[in-house]
Amino acid sequence: MKAMILGLLGAMMATGVQAASRSFQDWTVVCDNTRECSAFGFSEDSFEDRPFLHVRRSAGADAAPVIRLVLVGQSGVLTPWAVRVDGKPVPGLAPKAEGDAEFVLTPIQATALLAAIRNGQRLTLAPGRSDVLLTGASAALRWMDDQQQRAGTVTALVAKGGKPASMVPAPPSVPLVRPGPAVSQAGLPDKLPPGMRAQLGEDCDTQPPKDFSPIIARLSPGVILFGERCYLGAYNEIYAFMLADEQGGQIRPAEIPNLDGFSTNLLMNASFDPETQTLSNFEKGRGIADCGGVNSWIWDGKAFRVSDQTEMPACRGLSAEAWPVLFRSRRK
Numbered sequence: 231m232k233a234m235i236l237g238l239l240g241a242m243m244a245t246g247v248q249a250a251s252r253s254f255q256d257w258t259v260v261c262d263n264t265r266e267c268s269a270f271g272f273s274e275d276s277f278e279d280r281p282f283l284h285v286r287r288s289a290g291a292d293a294a295p296v297i298r299l300v301l302v303g304q305s306g307v308l309t310p311w312a313v314r315v316d317g318k319p320v321p322g323l324a325p326k327a328e329g330d331a332e333f334v335l336t337p338i339q340a341t342a343l344l345a346a347i348r349n350g351q352r353l354t355l356a357p358g359r360s361d362v363l364l365t366g367a368s369a370a371l372r373w374m375d376d377q378q379q380r381a382g383t384v385t386a387l388v389a390k391g392g393k394p395a396s397m398v399p400a401p402p403s404v405p406l407v408r409p410g411p412a413v414s415q416a417g418l419p420d421k422l423p424p425g426m427r428a429q430l431g432e433d434c435d436t437q438p439p440k441d442f443s444p445i446i447a448r449l450s451p452g453v454i455l456f457g458e459r460c461y462l463g464a465y466n467e468i469y470a471f472m473l474a475d476e477q478g479g480q481i482r483p484a485e486i487p488n489l490d491g492f493s494t495n496l497l498m499n500a501s502f503d504p505e506t507q508t509l510s511n512f513e514k515g516r517g518i519a520d521c522g523g524v525n526s527w528i529w530d531g532k533a534f535r536v537s538d539q540t541e542m543p544a545c546r547g548l549s550a551e552a553w554p555v556l557f558r559s560r561r562k
Contacts, residue, residue, distance in 0.1 A: 248402055249489055249556050251543050252373055255366030258544040260554040261377040263489075264401045265289035268554035269370050271353065272546040273360040280547035281355050283362050285344075285371070286554075289378055289401035291385060297335040297343060300552075301355050309356040315346040315364070317354070344371070344387055407559045409507040410531025413448050420446070422456055423478025430470050434460035445469065447504045449529045452476055455484065455509075457500060465517040469500045471509075486527055486534050489557060509534060512550070521545035524553065528561070537561070 251260040261267040271283040284298040301309060311326035311333060313319070321342045326333070335343060347353060348371070353362040368388055375386040380398055382391030422444055427434065445457030454474050461468040471484035472495065483495035486509065500511040507529040515521035523541045527534040539557040542548055 249539075250377060251541055251556065252370075253366075253544050254369040254373065256363035257366040257370035258542070258546075259370050259374050259377070260541055260543075260556055261374070262555045263557050264404060265378050266401070266555070267374045267377055269374050270544070270546075270548070270554075271347075271362045271364060271367055271370075272544065273362050281360060281362055282546070282548065283347075283353060284552075285374075285387075287374070287378065287387075289398075291395040291398035291400075294337050295340055295344065295387060297340040299333045299335070299355055301331060301333070301359065309359060311355060312357055313343070314354040315343075315350040316352055318346075320346050348388060404558055404560045406562055407528045407535045407537050408530055408562055409528050410450060412505070412507075413450055415448055415504050418446050418448060418454070419478070422458060423474055423481065426456060426472055426474070426478070426481055427458060429472070429481055430458065430460065434458065434470055445471075445500065445502050447502050449473075449507070450531055454478075455502060457497075457502065460496070465514050465519070466498045467500075469497050469511075471495045471497065471500075484534070487536055489536060489539070508537065515542075515545050519550060520547050522550075523556070524550055528559075535559075 248263045257271050259269045266288045269285040273280045281301045287295040313323040322339045347364050348368045350364040372388040375381045375389040380386040381389035383393040385395045447455045456472045457469045460470045474481045485493040487493045497511040498513045502509050510526045513522040521542045525539045526537045528537045540553040541556040542553040
C-alpha cells in the first residue's frame with residue numbers, strides 16, 4: 231500500500247520540458263510551464279515553528295525577484311524581526327520592532343539579501359527562533375537561472391554573465407483549456423456497472439468498501455465517469471476511474487494525463503464537479519499534508535486535459551496554500 235502511494239505521487243508530480251522541480255539540500259525550486267519559478271529555503275525539521283524564505287520570479291527579462299520572509303510557524307507567535315546571515319546584519323534590512331507574520335522585501339533589500347545568502351550558512355529572522363538553512367541556496371538559485379534561461383545574462387541571480395537582458399526569451403503563452411458542453415446529470419446509476427470492479431484487477435482491494443458511494447457523473451452524452459475507492463490508507467484514499475456508456479457497457483480505464491505525456495486512471499483523494507467539468511485531487515505526501523500536489527483536469531468533451539497543478543516535493547512544514555504552481559492554464 232505504501233509503495234503504491236509513493237508511486238502514484240511520483241507519477242502525478244512528474245514534470246515536462248517547461249515544468250520542473252528540484253531540491254538542493256535545504257532548498258527546493260519549482261518552475262511552472264510559463265517559466266515562473268519559486269525557490270524555498272527551509273528551517274530545520276526539529277523545530278515547531280518553521281520560518282522559510284521564498285524567492286519568486288516571473289519569466290520576463292525585466293522581471294525582478296520578489297523575496298518573502300515568513301516567520302510564523304505552527305505556534306502562530308509573532309516576534310520582532312532581526313535579519314542576519316551568519317550573525318551579520320544584512321545591509322538595508324534594519325531590525326523591525328513590529329511582529330509581522332511575513333515580510334516582503336523591497337527590490338533593494340532583495341538584492342542585498344541575495345548577495346548575502348549565496349555563500350552563507352544560516353539566515354536568522356528573529357532572536358530565539360529557528361534559522362533558515364542556506365545549504366543548497368546557491369545551487370538552487372543557479373538552477374532557477376538555468377530554468378528561466380537567464381544563465382550568462384546580467385539578469386541572472388547567481389549564474390551572471392555579460393549577455394544583455396534581451397537574450398532572455400519571452401515566456402511561453404499560457405495554454406487554453408476549454409470545458410466541454412454542459413450535460414445533464416439526470417438519470418445516473420447509483421452504483422458501478424456489473425463486472426466493473428472485477429476489471430480493476432490488482433489496482434483495487436478485492437472487497438468493495440463499506441458505506442462508500444462511488445463518484446458517478448456524466449461527462450458527455452453516452453460517456454459516464456465512474457470513480458471507485460480502491461484503497462483506504464492512513465491519510466490518502468486511492469480511486470480508480472473508469473468510463474462506460476449509458477448502459478454500463480464499453481468499460482475502459484479513464485485516461486487522466488500527467489505532465490510527462492503518460493496517463494493514469496488512479497488518483498488520490500479525488501472529486502468531480504460536473505458544473506465545471508473539473509476532476510480534482512489532493513495528494514498528501516504525509517499525514518500533516520505539508521508536501522504533495524493539488525491537481526485539476528478539465529473534460530473538454532472528448533478527453534481530460536491538465537488544467538492546474540501545484541506541487542511541494544519537500545516535506546518541510548508548508549501548508550498547501552503556500553505551494554507553488556507547477557502548471558497553469560486559462561479557461562474560456
